Amino acid sequence: MNNTAxxxxxxxxxxxxxxxxxxxxxxxxxxxGARDTEKSGRVPARSVDLLRSAGYFDIVKPARFxxxxxxxxxLVDANIELSSACASTGWVAGLLSAHQWLLxxxxxxxxxxxxxxNPDALLCxxxxxxxxxxxxxxxxxxxxxxxxxxxCENAQWALCAAIIPPNGEGERPVPAFLLVPADxxxxxxxxxxxxxxxxxxxxxxxxxxxxxEYRILSFPDATxxxxxxxxxxxxxxxxxxxxxxxxxxxxxxxAVGAAKGALDSYIDQIGTRVTRGAVAGGNNKIAEFPTIQLxxxxxxxxxxxxxEIILRDIARAQQLAQARExxxxxxxxxxxxxxxxxxxxxxxxxxxxxxxxxxxxxxxxLQMSNPVQRAWRDANAVGRHISMNWDTVGTMAGQQLLGxxxxxxx
Numbered sequence: 001m002n003n004t005a006x007x008x009x010x011x012x013x014x015x016x017x018x019x020x021x022x023x024x025x026x027x028x029x030x031x032x033g034a035r036d037t038e039k040s041g042r043v044p045a046r047s048v049d050l051l052r053s054a055g056y057f058d059i060v061k062p063a064r065f066x067x068x069x070x071x072x073x074x075l076v077d078a079n080i081e082l083s084s085a086c087a088s089t090g091w092v093a094g095l096l097s098a099h100q101w102l103l104x105x106x107x108x109x110x111x112x113x114x115x116x117x118n119p120d121a122l123l124c125x126x127x128x129x130x131x132x133x134x135x136x137x138x139x140x141x142x143x144x145x146x147x148x149x150x151x152c153e154n155a156q157w158a159l160c161a162a163i164i165p166p167n168g169e170g171e172r173p174v175p176a177f178l179l180v181p182a183d184x185x186x187x188x189x190x191x192x193x194x195x196x197x198x199x200x201x202x203x204x205x206x207x208x209x210x211x212x213e214y215r216i217l218s219f220p221d222a223t224x225x226x227x228x229x230x231x232x233x234x235x236x237x238x239x240x241x242x243x244x245x246x247x248x249x250x251x252x253x254x255a256v257g258a259a260k261g262a263l264d265s266y267i268d269q270i271g272t273r274v275t276r277g278a279v280a281g282g283n284n285k286i287a288e289f290p291t292i293q294l295x296x297x298x299x300x301x302x303x304x305x306x307x308e309i310i311l312r313d314i315a316r317a318q319q320l321a322q323a324r325e326x327x328x329x330x331x332x333x334x335x336x337x338x339x340x341x342x343x344x345x346x347x348x349x350x351x352x353x354x355x356x357x358x359x360x361x362x363x364x365x366l367q368m369s370n371p372v373q374r375a376w377r378d379a380n381a382v383g384r385h386i387s388m389n390w391d392t393v394g395t396m397a398g399q400q401l402l403g404x405x406x407x408x409x410x
Contacts, residue, residue, distance in 0.1 A: 019078035022054040031085035031261075034198070035369050041191055042153050042200035043092045048122075051082075051093050057122060060238060061100035065115040069238060072101070072246060073315040076253045080307060083257020084264065087378035088198025090257050092151035094250035099123040099159065101246065102177075104239045105227035107214050110179060114157060124152040125159035126204060129175035129219070133162040139212040140164065142178060145188065150201040156182050158204055164216065175219040178211040185209065195381025196254075219243075223410075225321060225331065237322025242331060244410055245317040245339040248387045249310055252343040252350075255382035256306045259350035262375035263299045266357045269364075269372070270296075295360055299353035306349035313342040336410040337400045344393035347383050354379045 030047055037043055051057065059075045061067025075097055083090025103111060103123060114121050126146035133140040146160045159177045166173055188203040221227045225242035233239040273286045286292055317339055323329030358365060358376035365373050382388055387409060396408035 019055065019059050019074050020081045023051065023056065023078055023082060026050040026054065027081065027085040030082070030089055031371075034086035034088070034371070034374065037086055037088050037198035038374065039197075041197060043089050043151060043198060045154070047086075047089055048093070048096075048154050052120065056082075056093055057097050057100055057120075059097060061097075062104050062111070062233060062239070065111065066119050067100065069233075069236065071315070072238065072241065072249070072318050073311055076249045076314050077311055079250055079253040080257040080260060083254045084261035085257075086198065087254050087258035087261070087375065087382075088196050091196055091199050091251070091254040091382070092154060094253060095125065095247070096122045096151055096154065098247045098250045099125060101239065102159070102217075102222070102243070103179075103229075104233060105222060105229045105243075106179065106217050107228045108232060109214050111229060113215075114179075118156060121156045122151075122154060123157045123159055123179070124149045124155035125161075125177070127159075127161050129161040129163050131160075131162045132173075133164050133176075133178060133211070135165050135167065136210070139210055139214075140178060140216070142180070142206045142209045142211060144206060146185075146204040146206065147190065148201045149187075149204050150199045152187050152202055152204060153200050158182065158185060160204065160206065161219075164218070177217045177219075177222070179215045179217075180204075180206065180209055180211060193381065195377040195379075195384075225324075234325050235322075237318045237320070237325055240325055241317050241321045242336060244387070245320075245331075245336060246314070248340070248343040249314040249317075251382060251385060251388055252306075252310055252346045255347040255350035255379045255388070256303065256310065258375040258379045258382070259299065259303045259306070259353040262354050262357050262372045262379075263296070263303055265371040265375070266299070266361070267296065269361075292360060295356040298356045302349040302353035302356075306346040306353075309342045309349075310346045313339050333406070333410070334400070337397055337406060340387075340393050340408070340410050341397040344388050344390050347379070347388045348390040348394075350379050351383050 058067040059070050060072055063069040079090050079094040082093055103114060126149045131144045133142055142160060142162060149158060158180050160180050161175060161177055164174045164176045185204040185206045188205050190203040191201050222243040225240045230240045270287050274283050320331050320335055324331055354376040357372050361372050392408060396406045400406040
């Protein structure tokens, strides 16, 4: 029997509550399956179906294709809660949902092609443009492997980044997303990692795949927030947010959610534990140790600050995009780098939180099933992503503040 309908009765599926509230009924199930998700190396189809029933993939999707066309901040807030139950699921679901927003930036023909044939279609992505596309009549051909395609086994299309060769004298190569249907590639089992293991961020193998010219989106268009598809959506700012002021907030929210889940689990565990002897003596309540109290306070403050930062600045990004649409404002370099700083610094705060907790879990924390340890591994995996790494992004933010040319992705 399919229990999805029972979890989301017809009255509950009316989208009046915020997304975080709508997914609350399924978080216990996703949390209980987090270890199995990690071991299997992919987010189960059951979890994707539950989230779809709650409208997770509709929140930043255009209304004319069945979406809510709502607030990016609402997605990020919900993704923190989802990631507190399972960071791998949050990482994948956040990207799959954000890619609905990204698809709206493509030419109208692409949107019709994808959602017209399957309104529930989901897109994975491989963002690093390490391959050169071959220009042919009517489009391009792609061959090679595209790595780190998170959630590829849950998707029907893939965004494959590549370099588009110049089309004439004076032009320069341009990185772009090329959209490819799932039947045009195979998935290689290349994901065997210690953190975010359940994301299934495997490699896509393409062999002489033709991509029509209209099915591309250049990085310069996407990162400027001035895209072929975005010009067709006005009034709410949503689809004209620059790429790097949007998607990375979903990545950062996975780390913040992991830290939140670690804190909840840690408090539950510590509340009943006593020492077993040795240096600390026997039968002392661990919760009464001042060092433990301080770690809990530090983790709590770090999670709270991280959440506030990313929710503030993703909402600000949408407001800035709307002001630009209305002709009452512009998105500056300072705005872009502030968003990047917030995304990455929130992850550094999440890392501070999980480090404080995981270092004091004792021998029980060594067990792979321990949720605090898993959150520690997952948050560290987020922090290694080039878009989230504080050494990289923080340096860029510092350069900008000091009046130097910022070097990095913004």
